[in-house]
Amino acid sequence: MKIFISADIEGTAFTTYWDETELKEGVYARAALEMTREVRAAVGGAVAAGADEIVVNDAHDFGINIDPNEMPECVELIRGWSGSPLSMVEGIDESFDAAMFVGWHAAAGRYGNPLSHTMSTKTTKVTLNGLPCSEFLLYSWACAMKGVPTVFLAGDQALIDDSAALHPLLKTVAVKSGWGGSTRCLSPLKAQRLIREESEAALRQDLSKGCIQLPEHFELRMTYKEQKNAVKFSYFPGCRLLEDNTVGFDTDDYMALLTVAEFCL
Ligand SMILES: [Zn+2]
Numbered sequence: 387m388k389i390f391i392s393a394d395i396e397g398t399a400f401t402t403y404w405d406e407t408e409l410k411e412g413v414y415a416r417a418a419l420e421m422t423r424e425v426r427a428a429v430g431g432a433v434a435a436g437a438d439e440i441v442v443n444d445a446h447d448f449g450i451n452i453d454p455n456e457m458p459e460c461v462e463l464i465r466g467w468s469g470s471p472l473s474m475v476e477g478i479d480e481s482f483d484a485a486m487f488v489g490w491h492a493a494a495g496r497y498g499n500p501l502s503h504t505m506s507t508k509t510t511k512v513t514l515n516g517l518p519c520s521e522f523l524l525y526s527w528a529c530a531m532k533g534v535p536t537v538f539l540a541g542d543q544a545l546i547d548d549s550a551a552l553h554p555l556l557k558t559v560a561v562k563s564g565w566g567g568s569t570r571c572l573s574p575l576k577a578q579r580l581i582r583e584e585s586e587a588a589l590r591q592d593l594s595k596g597c598i599q600l601p602e603h604f605e606l607r608m609t610y611k612e613q614k615n616a617v618k619f620s621y622f623p624g625c626r627l628l629e630d631n632t633v634g635f636d637t638d639d640y641m642a643l644l645t646v647a648e649f650c651l
Contacts, residue, residue: 388439389432389589390482390534392475392525395421395446396491396501397541399561399577402569407501409448420574421446421489422453424540424561427578428488429461431538431585441482445474446489471644475525478532484593485529486585490541492564493520495609498544499564505651510631511609512651514643515601518548524647526552527600531640535596538588540581542569555596557588604643606635608650619650 395407398420406417425442432440443464444452450465457463464477472478478485494504495511496518504512504519512519522545526536530553537555539546543563550558561577562569572580609632610616620627625646628634635646 387437387483389437390441390478390485392443392445392487393425394489398424398489399574400571418451421451422456423578424488424581426456427581428486428585431582434586435589441477443477471648473648475528478529480533482534485534485536486538488540490522492542492544493518496544499542500567508615509608510611513607515605522549530598530600537596538585555591557584559584604637608633622650
């Protein structure tokens with residue numbers, strides 16, 4: 387069984403301030419270690435369920451957060467950024483049996499995580515076909531575009547509330563919840579144990595029933611904090627300015643939508 391895992395840091399067990407997510411001396415080291423351990427827990431669950439080939443995309447910031455020395459032999463790690471619109475799921479293709487997401491966070495402007503955002507922090511609200519457009523929505527649909535079912539998500543409670551209905555076999559672990567600038571976090575040990583257990587349970591399902599059919603049409607709406615960004619990105623091919631701060635992009639081509647996300651979010 388061949389499994390794809392994409393990992394982020396703002397939805398791991400205790401990250402609360404941006405300082406904890408940025409590659410530098412200090413509190414970041416603790417968060418990067420937790421990200422590594424949560425990914426290792428998901429890898430452990432996958433191996434227990436029969437995975438023998440696992441590709442992990444380190445999909446936060448510079449893409450060099452996970453300690454490669456902590457990954458078992460069956461793991462290949464994707465580090466850094468290719469520049470492809472597949473972005474946080476770069477490396478996904480039709481050969482994978484399932485995709486799993488670890489450490490993911492709520493969409494731009496959503497309650498439930500002080501670090502909520504969608505790609506950058508330029509926007510206050512992003513929707514896709516009327517749904518809160520989290521990075522998880524964008525890239526789990528990218529996996530569906532490649533025919534790969536998404537079966538596991540670990541992250542904050544708000545993201546899980548927004549995402550539970552997106553994929554029929556989705557098993558979830560909420561490692562923290564947020565209120566305003568605060569978070570309430572599981573013990574990392576408990577978070578890792580639950581991730582290990584639920585990722586195994588996710589992959590023991592009938593994966594042939596897991597892949598969704600993408601909608602035939604996509605409507606992306608991006609509301610920027612700064613009006614000058616709305617004007618700038620309204621010039622991206624296919625985009626248009628809908629309101630003072632909001633840019634729209636409509637398409638039937640999901641790869642075209644991912645391209646807009648890569649350049650305009
Ligand atoms: Zn991130």
